[in-house]
Amino acid sequence: MPLYVKELFKSYGSTVAVRGISFTAEEGKVFGLLGPNGAGKTTTLKIISTVLRPDSGSVFLNAVDIIRMAESAREFLAYVPEDAGTYRNLTGYEHLEFAATVYARNRDEYKAFLEDGIRIADLGDKIYEKTKSYSKGMKRRLQIARALMVKPKLAVLDEPTAGIDVFHAINIRNLIKKFANKNSSIVIVSSHNMFEVEKLCDEIGIINEGVLLRVGSIKEIKGDNSDLEEVFMKLAKGDQMDKSIR
């Protein structure tokens, strides 16, 4: 069952961050929200992961309205916030233990989650050290491992590879892709890196100033243009022209 996002609106005081975003994300695929800083990516992802209530709009997964039935939806979703930190004095392993305890329904699942988490984080012996000794990228890997190890039906990752080196970024991209495929999960990521989106996502939505300008597969969106950057620049300009005309 795909994820249906319908007509989301959200404003912070007088700033309208998201104005009528709608898209559908398919099972077993990675959906990428691509857009410049302040476009409304994080706001959209927070709404999808039930952390923030939209002013209006709905999100459906498995015929469940995630916004109104947030509590049951949280059972099958995992969210990694943009620059999420860690508990400084807990070890990486203790972080994984915590998440496994929260999500696991039995002992076997708990053990499987932990094993997977250690594998995904790929931190070696560092996993047993307090996270205050971690670099930014190590913390990020821990967070992604924490989210993916519980095999969520819906994984929401806000800029998953920000701060991660090339080697690990490739690694994590492959992990995310395989994860979606193998578990028939829906993965939603955000990024402003066109190159990354091209490598990682099956479908993308280009977002600017709270509006989704174009949704489709990479191929569809690229069309005759040589790369996504070109498409994006054209779309953004068109958007601005639209406004000045209005």
Next chain:
Amino acid sequence: MKRKITALIKKDLLDVLRDPKVYIGFLLPLAIFAAFGFISAVTAPPSSVPLNVYVSKNWSLFNSYLYSQGVTITSQPYNSDAIIKFYNNSNFITFNVTFNMKDINQIYYAKAEALNYILNGFQAYYRNYLLEKIGVANFKVISNPVNYSFITNINNVTYSLNPLYIFEMTQIEEFVAPTILFALCIGMSEMAATLITVEQEEKTFEMLLSMPLKRYDILTSKIISSFVISILSSMFYLVGLIIFSNEYLTLLGGVKTGPVFSVNDLILLIFIVLLIISTIFSSSLGILIGLLSKDLRIANVYLGIITVPILIPTLFFIAGGSLSYVSGPFKVLLLLLPPTYAIEITRAFITRYLTGYWILGIVIGLAETFFILYIASLIINGVNLKSKISKEVQNYQGR
């Protein structure tokens, strides 16, 4: 060089002063000064107090001196403020003074001071009398013709001390106990607030909010964690206070009065309960602050505000105030603040007498703690409180 320093300073000042909430913190000293001025006025000793004295023998010289000082001489020993017995050995006189008080408060303090003043005055008065009667030749003999020895009764507890010594003891006790309790309560609020604010800053709170955890469970775990920490640090406070009291209060004035605490001591037990209630009350305030603050600086502004209600009973008791001698709205205010009771009962370490306020203290402390936690649960559940804070609240998604 100068330009760079100016730039550094400008950055700091702008970063701090641009948040309007910071200005609330500036108003704090004003509130504290106002509170302190009011408390000083309320707790000031009265300018005159009646002093009832029973004198065991009739001696017209002494009696007329007492009359001249405005002292009432009663015919019955009970209900008098002081019982004075005296013996004379030729021209030397020994006074045995028993001072009775029911409570430690500014009225008895004024009475004890007046009594000391009058008795010391009698030393001079009697010396002059002797000088006139027997002449300058015996000046050396009569330089100190009167000897005083004191006993102080506080309810059923007897100390072989001048009551002024007792007040001195309590003044130190009443400075030490409330000051440290104040620090403890503020520390607990701060700890509880940072327990949540750090999660907000690190975005781990967002992670928790997206997990299959009930909002109530997140709140309850914060409450329990901070209560555990509160109780732990209360225990350290307690051990410190017992060490202080048993070392200091038993030895002042060179007189050993026996240990202040024993293990199965009801006063100590009630004190522990009130102490824990004050600290959990403070930590629940801290939890509320944590939920309302997106960053530590704002949390600190709110923490500054809550120092005022904790400071009020602290200052009141340090200034020697007593619950039985205040009335009206100020008394109501004191009775509404849980730390009042924990501080008030420390007086019973010396008087060995429970005033009964502790029962109210337990009820009020628990009721207020529950009320604060109820508000916190509304906030974490995303209920829009119809006030300014609703703006901060909108970022928590309801169930």
